[in-house]
Amino acid sequence: MTTTPHELRAKGLTLGYTDEPIVSDLDVTIPDGRVTVIVGANACGKSTLLRGLARLLRPRSGHVTLDGKALATMRTRDIAKVLGLLPQSPTAPDGITVGDLVGRGRYPHQGWFRNWSLEDDKAVDGALAATGTTELVDRRIQDLSGGQRQRVWVAMALAQDTDLLLLDEPTTYLDINHQVELLDLMTDLNRDSGKTIVLVLHDLNLACRYADHIIAMKHGEIIAQGAPIDVITADVVTEVFGLSCEVVPDPVSSTPMIIPRGRHHTASTRASSTV
Numbered sequence: 001m002t003t004t005p006h007e008l009r010a011k012g013l014t015l016g017y018t019d020e021p022i023v024s025d026l027d028v029t030i031p032d033g034r035v036t037v038i039v040g041a042n043a044c045g046k047s048t049l050l051r052g053l054a055r056l057l058r059p060r061s062g063h064v065t066l067d068g069k070a071l072a073t074m075r076t077r078d079i080a081k082v083l084g085l086l087p088q089s090p091t092a093p094d095g096i097t098v099g100d101l102v103g104r105g106r107y108p109h110q111g112w113f114r115n116w117s118l119e120d121d122k123a124v125d126g127a128l129a130a131t132g133t134t135e136l137v138d139r140r141i142q143d144l145s146g147g148q149r150q151r152v153w154v155a156m157a158l159a160q161d162t163d164l165l166l167l168d169e170p171t172t173y174l175d176i177n178h179q180v181e182l183l184d185l186m187t188d189l190n191r192d193s194g195k196t197i198v199l200v201l202h203d204l205n206l207a208c209r210y211a212d213h214i215i216a217m218k219h220g221e222i223i224a225q226g227a228p229i230d231v232i233t234a235d236v237v238t239e240v241f242g243l244s245c246e247v248v249p250d251p252v253s254s255t256p257m258i259i260p261r262g263r264h265h266t267a268s269t270r271a272s273s274t275v
Contacts, residue, residue, distance in 0.1 A: 006163055007029070008053060012063070023220040034213050038198065039217070040216060040241075044217045055074075084157045130158060145173075154167070171183070171201065186210065208253075246258075
């Protein structure tokens with residue numbers, strides 16, 4: 001099933017939690033039908049921007065619009081039918097099972113007089129299968145490992161079945177195999193049905209492999225954005241992360257691959273250590 005095109009845009013957006021703003025006067029448009037990855041150092045505003053785009057954080061100034069309508073004026077249920085969010089470090093009620101939690105992703109599709117349907121069953125079963133969590137359906141969330149819990153939260157977001165999907169550090173707690181599986185799944189959702197995917201990731205090399213569009217942030221501002229090959233250069237990595245590095249073609253994907261220098265792995269350091 002293909003998705004409906006949507007425009008998610010922020011204009012003059014200022015966000016924060018205390019007196020000091022974290023994101024200031026920011027303009028951004030999320031490319032429709034693409035995979036966008038937001039990168040940057042810790043506390044640069046990545047998660048704050050995602051929360052603002054999902055209306056979990058009220059702007060101090062500026063606004064976010066979805067298809068030309070201000071999010072602040074839209075009903076929560078109407079937003080949730082179009083835009084799904086997996087926040088950082090979500091919490092679940094004590095004792096809730098995996099099946100019940102993933103089923104809550106169907107909430108936006110439940111009207112006052114609409115009971116649970118076969119369509120809901122298919123959405124939940126599909127989300128569980130896609131994340132490899134079917135066998136966990138009767139277990140309590142609190143009894144799972146960190147990696148298992150993370151995959152269950154992703155399943156709940158998938159069960160919501162929205163055209164736009166925002167995920168804040170979805171690879172947290174996952175081993176490298178499950179990280180790649182999850183990002184492959186996001187690519188499948190994008191390519192097969194046209195879903196717009198927005199991810200916050202810390203791994204720059206995975207970001208370059210999977211992103212169509214990268215947004216690099218520093219101190220609440222966008223330093224660069226565009227295709228990975230255009231954005232991720234040694235100069236940008238140094239500016240955004242303060243990291244001296246080499247950027248070479250990834251031998252698997254031909255996308256940019258970052259090789260950190262580090263103080264102990266330069267040619268001069270290696271030469272002196274052998275003397």
